[in-house]
Amino acid sequence: MKLADTRGRALRDLRISITDRCNFRCSYCMPKEIFNREYEFLQRDLLLTFEEITRLTSVFKGLGVEKVRITGGEPLLRRGVERLVADLAGLGLDDLTLTTNGSLLRRRAAALAEAGLRRVTVSLDSLDPAVFAAMNDVDFPVSDVLEGIEAAVAAGLTPVKVNMVVKRGVNDDGILAMAEHFRGSGNIVRFIEFMDVGSSNGWRLDDVVPAQEILDTISAKHPIRPVAANYPGEVATRWQYVDGQGEIGLVTSISKPFCAGCTRARLSAEGVLYTCLFATSGVDFRAPLRSGASDDDLRQMIAELWEARTDRYSELRSGVTVNLPKVEMSYIGG
Numbered sequence: 284m285k286l287a288d289t290r291g292r293a294l295r296d297l298r299i300s301i302t303d304r305c306n307f308r309c310s311y312c313m314p315k316e317i318f319n320r321e322y323e324f325l326q327r328d329l330l331l332t333f334e335e336i337t338r339l340t341s342v343f344k345g346l347g348v349e350k351v352r353i354t355g356g357e358p359l360l361r362r363g364v365e366r367l368v369a370d371l372a373g374l375g376l377d378d379l380t381l382t383t384n385g386s387l388l389r390r391r392a393a394a395l396a397e398a399g400l401r402r403v404t405v406s407l408d409s410l411d412p413a414v415f416a417a418m419n420d421v422d423f424p425v426s427d428v429l430e431g432i433e434a435a436v437a438a439g440l441t442p443v444k445v446n447m448v449v450k451r452g453v454n455d456d457g458i459l460a461m462a463e464h465f466r467g468s469g470n471i472v473r474f475i476e477f478m479d480v481g482s483s484n485g486w487r488l489d490d491v492v493p494a495q496e497i498l499d500t501i502s503a504k505h506p507i508r509p510v511a512a513n514y515p516g517e518v519a520t521r522w523q524y525v526d527g528q529g530e531i532g533l534v535t536s537i538s539k540p541f542c543a544g545c546t547r548a549r550l551s552a553e554g555v556l557y558t559c560l561f562a563t564s565g566v567d568f569r570a571p572l573r574s575g576a577s578d579d580d581l582r583q584m585i586a587e588l589w590e591a592r593t594d595r596y597s598e599l600r601s602g603v604t605v606n607l608p609k610v611e612m613s614y615i616g617g
């Protein structure tokens with residue numbers, strides 16, 4: 284059974300946050316002033332168990348979901364994530380991937396691949412140790428993340444996708460260095476326009492470096508050309524180096540919204556389902572899961588939610604929408 288929303292968009296991708304905790308405090312996602320010692324993170328008994336996540340994912344698969352991405356917070360902080368990976372891999376999905384800040388990847392990559400993970404996406408906002416430390420705001424060394432990427436490559440979790448959120452006046456002078464570092468490596472850097480996710484990152488349009496400017500910066504030194512998407516609804520636009528040294532991606536939520544092809548749903552670590560990254564509310568699945576709902580009940584709930592979906596936040600973004608009480612990215616994953 285395939286579901287389609289009010290704009291004919293299929294439900295194809297499920298992003299599953301398995302923790303709202305992180306060991307970084309990136310200013311565009313989890314600013315330290317808000318996510319401090321007093322911040323109340325989700326208690327363990329509120330988190331969906333791996334069994335509940337796997338059961339729900341199997342229901343989603345039956346409704347057309349082909350790709351699952353495990354996210355957080357920082358998912359590798361959740362104990363036993365390899366077991367969840369093995370359970371999800373057992374469902375026979377087309378793709379099973381994970382987004383991480385790379386801090387724990389060096390030690391975990393091999394076991395994750397062994398468990399059945401296909402690929403990883405690593406957030407890396409700068410190669411400059413000082414800028415990187417400033418952006419993650421916990422002084423974590425960039426060298427450890429680079430070693431984590433090497434470990435992922437060695438474990439076969441390839442191509443590794445490297446996400447760089449570009450913020451004007453913070454790390455934008457590192458765009459070319461990032462592109463050149465991964466050129467010819469087979470790994471793919473995706474340059475992400477700084478987004479007004481959540482309600483706590485102080486987003487301003489002035490801090491956004493539009494995709495065209497990023498492209499111009501790179502193509503001035505290394506000519507690139509656009510290439511077709513790998514599949515409908517792919518988040519990043521693809522650009523290939525003319526000299527065959529690989530490709531880069533651009534995530535253009537601000538300058539070129541891509542809601543028309545958005546096939547993504549997001550599940551929070553405590554079982555709330557959101558149909559947009561910029562949503563202000565979601566639907567709770569933990570209560571029905573823990574009060575005897577059948578798979579048919581869950582299927583019905585998902586179908587009703589998705590078939591009524593109208594989300595197109597990025598197309599409607601304005602000075603008003605920016606201040607809506609949107610769900611935090613650290614709570615539902617990117």
Ligand code: SF4
Nearest residue numbers: 542545559560596597
């Ligand atoms: S803004 Fe919402 S609907 Fe648009 S692409 Fe992002 S998640 Fe999808």
